[in-house]
Amino acid sequence: MSPSRSRVRALVALSLVVVAGVFVVWTSGGDDRKRARVKTGDRTVVQRSLPAAEGAADQIEARRLQVEAIIARNNAALLAQRRAFEADGWTFVEVAAPDPALVTASPELLATREAELRAQLLSAPPGREHLQNVATIATQARDAETRVAAVDALARMGPGDPQRALLDVMRQLDPVDPARRTLVALLHPEGTADPIARDLIALLDAPSVTDDERDQIAMAVSLSVLRDGEGLPSHLAHEMSRSARALVEHMILLAQEEPAFARNER
Amino acid sequence: MRRCHFALLTVALAAAVDVHPATAEPEWECWRGNGRACSSADLADSALRQILVMPTGYAEAERDAFWGDFDRLVADASNVGSVWSTQKKDRILYVGCFVAGGALGTPEATFGGAVLPHPVRDYALTLSLDAVSAKVNETKASAIPELQPMGVAILFNDSSHLGADNASPPSFVRGPYGVARLTRGDLQGGYIASHELAHAALNFLDEYVEEGFEHLSIRTLDALTRHLLLGASPQGRPRAASDRLAAYDYNLSEILANNGNDNIATSPLPSTVTSPISEPVSFPYEGGMFFGRGTFHAAGNNLMNSDRGMRADDDGFALAHSASQQRLIDTAFGASPYRANDRLRNAGPKNGWPTVGSTATVLMFDGDKNHQFQPTQHYIVQVGWYERVWTTCGQGARLHACATLQWRTSQKTVEPTARTIDLKASSLYGLANLVQLLFCDLGVAEVPLPNGPDFRLCERLLGDVAVDFLPTFTFRTPYEETSVPTSQSFTTYYWRFSTNNGHAASGWTGWSSFYRTF
Numbered sequence A: 001m002s003p004s005r006s007r008v009r010a011l012v013a014l015s016l017v018v019v020a021g022v023f024v025v026w027t028s029g030g031d032d033r034k035r036a037r038v039k040t041g042d043r044t045v046v047q048r049s050l051p052a053a054e055g056a057a058d059q060i061e062a063r064r065l066q067v068e069a070i071i072a073r074n075n076a077a078l079l080a081q082r083r084a085f086e087a088d089g090w091t092f093v094e095v096a097a098p099d100p101a102l103v104t105a106s107p108e109l110l111a112t113r114e115a116e117l118r119a120q121l122l123s124a125p126p127g128r129e130h131l132q133n134v135a136t137i138a139t140q141a142r143d144a145e146t147r148v149a150a151v152d153a154l155a156r157m158g159p160g161d162p163q164r165a166l167l168d169v170m171r172q173l174d175p176v177d178p179a180r181r182t183l184v185a186l187l188h189p190e191g192t193a194d195p196i197a198r199d200l201i202a203l204l205d206a207p208s209v210t211d212d213e214r215d216q217i218a219m220a221v222s223l224s225v226l227r228d229g230e231g232l233p234s235h236l237a238h239e240m241s242r243s244a245r246a247l248v249e250h251m252i253l254l255a256q257e258e259p260a261f262a263r264n265e266r
Numbered sequence B: 001m002r003r004c005h006f007a008l009l010t011v012a013l014a015a016a017v018d019v020h021p022a023t024a025e026p027e028w029e030c031w032r033g034n035g036r037a038c039s040s041a042d043l044a045d046s047a048l049r050q051i052l053v054m055p056t057g058y059a060e061a062e063r064d065a066f067w068g069d070f071d072r073l074v075a076d077a078s079n080v081g082s083v084w085s086t087q088k089k090d091r092i093l094y095v096g097c098f099v100a101g102g103a104l105g106t107p108e109a110t111f112g113g114a115v116l117p118h119p120v121r122d123y124a125l126t127l128s129l130d131a132v133s134a135k136v137n138e139t140k141a142s143a144i145p146e147l148q149p150m151g152v153a154i155l156f157n158d159s160s161h162l163g164a165d166n167a168s169p170p171s172f173v174r175g176p177y178g179v180a181r182l183t184r185g186d187l188q189g190g191y192i193a194s195h196e197l198a199h200a201a202l203n204f205l206d207e208y209v210e211e212g213f214e215h216l217s218i219r220t221l222d223a224l225t226r227h228l229l230l231g232a233s234p235q236g237r238p239r240a241a242s243d244r245l246a247a248y249d250y251n252l253s254e255i256l257a258n259n260g261n262d263n264i265a266t267s268p269l270p271s272t273v274t275s276p277i278s279e280p281v282s283f284p285y286e287g288g289m290f291f292g293r294g295t296f297h298a299a300g301n302n303l304m305n306s307d308r309g310m311r312a313d314d315d316g317f318a319l320a321h322s323a324s325q326q327r328l329i330d331t332a333f334g335a336s337p338y339r340a341n342d343r344l345r346n347a348g349p350k351n352g353w354p355t356v357g358s359t360a361t362v363l364m365f366d367g368d369k370n371h372q373f374q375p376t377q378h379y380i381v382q383v384g385w386y387e388r389v390w391t392t393c394g395q396g397a398r399l400h401a402c403a404t405l406q407w408r409t410s411q412k413t414v415e416p417t418a419r420t421i422d423l424k425a426s427s428l429y430g431l432a433n434l435v436q437l438l439f440c441d442l443g444v445a446e447v448p449l450p451n452g453p454d455f456r457l458c459e460r461l462l463g464d465v466a467v468d469f470l471p472t473f474t475f476r477t478p479y480e481e482t483s484v485p486t487s488q489s490f491t492t493y494y495w496r497f498s499t500n501n502g503h504a505a506s507g508w509t510g511w512s513s514f515y516r517t518f
Helices: A001-028 A058-088 A106-110 A114-123 A128-140 A144-156 A161-172 A180-186 A197-205 A211-228 A242-256 A258-264 B040-044 B060-077 B129-140 B192-202 B216-230 B237-246 B251-257 B323-330 B429-442
Strands: A033-041 A043-049 A090-091 B004-006 B028-032 B049-054 B092-097 B114-117 B124-128 B147-155 B166-168 B178-183 B285-288 B292-296 B344-346 B353-357 B359-366 B379-392 B400-414 B418-423 B444-451 B452-456 B472-476 B479-485 B491-500 B510-518
Touching: A001 B400, A058 B379, A058 B400, A058 B479, A106 A114, A106 A128, A114 A144, A114 B344, A128 A144, A128 A161, A128 B060, A144 A161, A161 A180, A161 B178, A180 A211, A211 B004, A211 B216, A211 B429, A242 B429, B028 B040, B028 B060, B028 B353, B028 B418, B040 B092, B049 B129, B060 B092, B060 B147, B060 B192, B114 B510, B124 B178, B124 B292, B129 B147, B129 B444, B147 B192, B166 B192, B192 B323, B216 B251, B216 B292, B251 B292, B292 B429, B344 B491, B359 B379, B359 B491, B359 B510, B379 B479, B400 B479
Parallel strands: B049 B092, B049 B147, B147 B178, B353 B510
Antiparallel strands: A033 A043, A043 B400, A090 B400, B028 B092, B114 B124, B166 B178, B285 B292, B344 B359, B359 B479, B379 B400, B379 B491, B418 B472, B444 B452, B491 B510
């Protein structure tokens, strides 16, 4: 046996000893608990248990007490939660848990439960984490009413990505689609510095945009300009065609139009 | 037509007796729309509805002229097509109350009535709504204890400014009745009176579109909501208020056009949850309340629409009502609500939003919270979460603690509370004219100021008014909120709600969630 081979064997043996040691410590050492992942419904929870007793009845009793102490400690928080609700006038009722597919607006529901999905979108618009699902529904739903509900839900998610998603959806919908008619009025730049403002200005010259939509987009841009109160910023003005600029300026004038009584006084 | 004359100080009348005035000059009169006598028992009859008619710009010497105009208003409004005031003329009591004053436009004019240039149309009729309200209260306290008008009409002694009539629906004056302003010159035919009184008494909004705004959507204004509510420059905004507006879904469009006005909504699908007594309402035609886009109304030619910009043959004017309006009219005259209050949405915290602390606030949008005839009586809010319930598993030497996730739901009844929102004119900047146009058109013509007379919104250009004197517009909001005791950290809470209007409970909204962090 060569020295190197015996060194390898020694290393392997040492490794096995270390692994076995780690296993023993993990299963019975430290805080004398062992942990395992278990599945309950769709939720993963931690299961805790005590080390095996060593056979004696009093040890089993000790284990029982220990387990009950752990349970009491862990359940105290949820009892406190229940008491907080009761103290605030709430009563406990038996109600089925939410359907995760509905809460997340899963597009798979379009095949069989489109009406339920539409009701969910209208009455409990999903959050941003489900943006992609809602965007898919906005373009894939069979019923126009569901597509309308989806674009409305996208708009309610707020600025940034949802606005970009609306622009993507708009490009995929036919101009006469009721969802697209609803969508255009929901494009709101946060201000002239919002990148969406630049996207909207580009749309003003897009041949795929109808005159009706162009007016609404121009009004959305003009409201941003008026709200910021500093006129049409140069970075936007430079990107606009002559006709687009004229339209935005027209909308600014429309929004600023002096009431008749003021005109009469001057 | 037989009138029942009542004079001031002669109100101790026997029920159902037609009483002649104690004085030769009646201060007030009452008659039914069908021309039958009105008795004190009628006034006390809760099945009947009252319209109060008062003058402005009529001098004492024009008392007879007012009563002649009053007669004409009642006769014409009661005999015009199949509009509500004609259909229900047996059930409407017109109470006229004469108040002498100076000429229109003078300081002595009753209620401060004046005819002035209007931001949208050529002229507008303006007056002090506070003064009208004070007179109604005074009359009720002294002369007519049974007075409980569903609408008030103010007759302007003017025949030269036709088409200047307008109205403030109750939802915009935050009262039990709205106020219609009519010139005596526009009484002929009954259309104007029945239309303006439909605003004031039924809380209907216009279904037509102002010229020039055919392509403008009310939803575009939602971008202004945060700006108007916060009322300060972005740098000066309180962080907490700004964060709150990011987490919650307030919208100017809903405050203006989905707030108890049954015939208009900001969605073609106003019914967002089920109603056990009706099919979902459908508003297929876009337009209304100033805007060509973003507001929707039902099919059917009717009194609140016009033939301009029709989207279909049944999207125009008629001296009649849409089926949807008709159901509301029946409810206004005593029938049970035709639907549950089903225009609902979970309005925040936005789904999945992280919250901090042991209390969270959930915000409910309820388009019928301020409904004139079927306001929400209470909400039921449900909050649910998954409890990690610990128990014993195994036995003997294998005994151990294990957890299961159990769904737990609690619910609470929440009474609606009056909630208002202030829109500060001082933060409008370049948008002042647009908002002024809009609000004048809606009938928000007078804005109370804390230390002085009303701000007459449609008389002065906001941009010309010093910032310190600019008014704050206060609107009732269609939002309700309640707190949730979220004592468990790192927990996702789910919630939903339903409404009850005293006749029917709505279905539930979908479940929304928020996440309690620390």
